[in-house]
Amino acid sequence: MAPSETDNFPSTPGKVKMDRSNYFGRVASRWHATASARLLSGSAILLALTLFVLFRISSYTVAGRYMTGANSVPIAFKPDHVWETRVRQSCLPKKDEGLIVLVTGAAGFVGTHVSLALKKRGDGVLGIDNFNSYYEVSLKRARQALLEKQEIFIIEGDINNKELLKTLFDLIQFTHLMHLAAQAGVRYAMQNPGSYVHSNIAGLITLLEVCKDANPQPAIVWASSSSVYGLNSKVPFSENDRTDQPASLYAATKKAGEEIAHTYNHIYGLSITGLRFFTVYGPWGRPDMAYFSFTRDILKGKPITIYQGSNKQDLARDFTYIDDVVKGCVSSLDTAGMSTGSGGKKKGPAPLRIFNLGNTSPVTVPNLVSILEKHLKVKAKKNVIKMPRNGDVPFTHANVSLAHDQLGYNPTTNLEIGLKRFVKWYLSYHGLERPVKSRRL
Numbered sequence: 001m002a003p004s005e006t007d008n009f010p011s012t013p014g015k016v017k018m019d020r021s022n023y024f025g026r027v028a029s030r031w032h033a034t035a036s037a038r039l040l041s042g043s044a045i046l047l048a049l050t051l052f053v054l055f056r057i058s059s060y061t062v063a064g065r066y067m068t069g070a071n072s073v074p075i076a077f078k079p080d081h082v083w084e085t086r087v088r089q090s091c092l093p094k095k096d097e098g099l100i101v102l103v104t105g106a107a108g109f110v111g112t113h114v115s116l117a118l119k120k121r122g123d124g125v126l127g128i129d130n131f132n133s134y135y136e137v138s139l140k141r142a143r144q145a146l147l148e149k150q151e152i153f154i155i156e157g158d159i160n161n162k163e164l165l166k167t168l169f170d171l172i173q174f175t176h177l178m179h180l181a182a183q184a185g186v187r188y189a190m191q192n193p194g195s196y197v198h199s200n201i202a203g204l205i206t207l208l209e210v211c212k213d214a215n216p217q218p219a220i221v222w223a224s225s226s227s228v229y230g231l232n233s234k235v236p237f238s239e240n241d242r243t244d245q246p247a248s249l250y251a252a253t254k255k256a257g258e259e260i261a262h263t264y265n266h267i268y269g270l271s272i273t274g275l276r277f278f279t280v281y282g283p284w285g286r287p288d289m290a291y292f293s294f295t296r297d298i299l300k301g302k303p304i305t306i307y308q309g310s311n312k313q314d315l316a317r318d319f320t321y322i323d324d325v326v327k328g329c330v331s332s333l334d335t336a337g338m339s340t341g342s343g344g345k346k347k348g349p350a351p352l353r354i355f356n357l358g359n360t361s362p363v364t365v366p367n368l369v370s371i372l373e374k375h376l377k378v379k380a381k382k383n384v385i386k387m388p389r390n391g392d393v394p395f396t397h398a399n400v401s402l403a404h405d406q407l408g409y410n411p412t413t414n415l416e417i418g419l420k421r422f423v424k425w426y427l428s429y430h431g432l433e434r435p436v437k438s439r440r441l
């Protein structure tokens with residue numbers, strides 16, 4: 001007869017057979033060992049849990065710091081005197097009639113440049129950024145250091161933290177909100193859809209809720225995207241063209257943002273301007289973007305992947321240089337027009353605007369690579385493949401006449417010059433300036 005499971009694997013001491021004394025001794029000592037091990041591991045787990053809870057509490061209560069990740073839940077905030085003083089100083093305009101601007105995503109690429117431009121002309125600027133790890137946090141910290149040199153304070157916090165935002169709006173009467181915090185990147189939306197909902201939709205609504213309750217309400221300028229044109233094939237893209245065929249979840253969240261803006265303008269009288277950025281590039285840029293990652297890989301001798309559309313068509317983008325975009329942002333703030341409501345009540349109609357901020361001259365991706373090769377003095381190893389179904393659109397091309405008429409927007413930097421400046425910055429930032437002859441074509 002086959003032995004039963006209980007015979008072979010006694011699971012409790014009471015079921016141990018006592019037919020052989022030696023056997024009993026072995027089992028008894030084994031039971032003691034198992035019990036002690038259980039006790040030990042139980043205590044270890046309890047200790048680890050306690051330490052974890054203590055660590056979380058201590059990270060959250062450091063005055064003025066929010067250790068929140070991209071998808072974290074809003075947490076309680078306890079500002080102290082030092083923090084308040086820094087906030088007030090950062091917001092102080094250095095000229096009469098200076099704006100007081102809260103810049104979200106201030107440690108981001110566009111946020112850094114816009115904050116510097118505003119501060120330079122004497123506006124009060126306060127930044128907020130959650131320093132998430134979508135790309136190198138060290139680059140965000142370096143941008144923060146740049147801003148700190150100009151006495152711009154960046155609060156570490158998430159735009160979903162309503163309590164923090166309310167604290168800020170109670171403390172400061174912001175005239176404007178420059179909302180640039182977002183989950184960027186077209187292709188990453190397939191890997192982490194939740195972070196787009198968190199930042200681009202939930203975060204936007206949290207901000208608008210706080211702005212509509214503020215008294216006075218600030219005027220809002222925020223970053224939409226050229227990607228809202230999606231599968232639209234009419235070129236160049238004008239603000240009135242179709243935007244109901246997004247090709248990526250990223251585009252869909254930006255389009256949703258434009259509709260949400262309409263709602264808050266309509267119900268609460270918030271002045272809202274959406275800017276459709278066209279593949280913005282330049283010094284201090286985003287490492288996830290093609291021009292940046294291509295530069296890194298070309299210098300490392302690693303192959304780069306170039307996507308091609310159907311019928312082996314090259315993809316093209318209306319690459320727009322950062323300085324041109326900054327001028328468009330600042331001019332949007334200056335011309336925004338007031339919000340009309342206060343404390344959640346609309347008092348009259350307020351401006352609701354949308355502008356393309358592009359360069360008006362698309363360049364193909366292979367051409368972008370050629371320009372980089374020239375400036376880097378290194379030949380790229382190219383791997384050309386059919387564009388995967390990843391949310392990319394084949395081309396973008398902006399018509400900027402509306403921005404030209406209403407903002408005086410006039411892009412002047414072509415890709416050749418813009419990439420030259422980017423490469424110069426890239427080499428210097430990474431300490432790679434060395435004799436050209438050692439980098440061969």
Ligand SMILES: O=C(O)[C@H]1O[C@H](OP(=O)(O)OP(=O)(O)OC[C@H]2O[C@@H](n3ccc(=O)[nH]c3=O)[C@H](O)[C@@H]2O)[C@H](O)[C@@H](O)[C@@H]1O
Nearest residue numbers: 184185186225226227277278279289290305306307315392
């Ligand atoms: O203007 C916009 O609306 C968007 O511009 C960029 O998105 P994208 O134009 O896709 O910029 P890159 O990621 O730099 O790609 C540029 C081109 O290079 C291509 N590419 C990208 C990566 C790669 O490895 N190979 C490659 O051929 C892409 O398909 C695309 O045609 C930004 O990443 C978005 O955040 C922004 O909203």
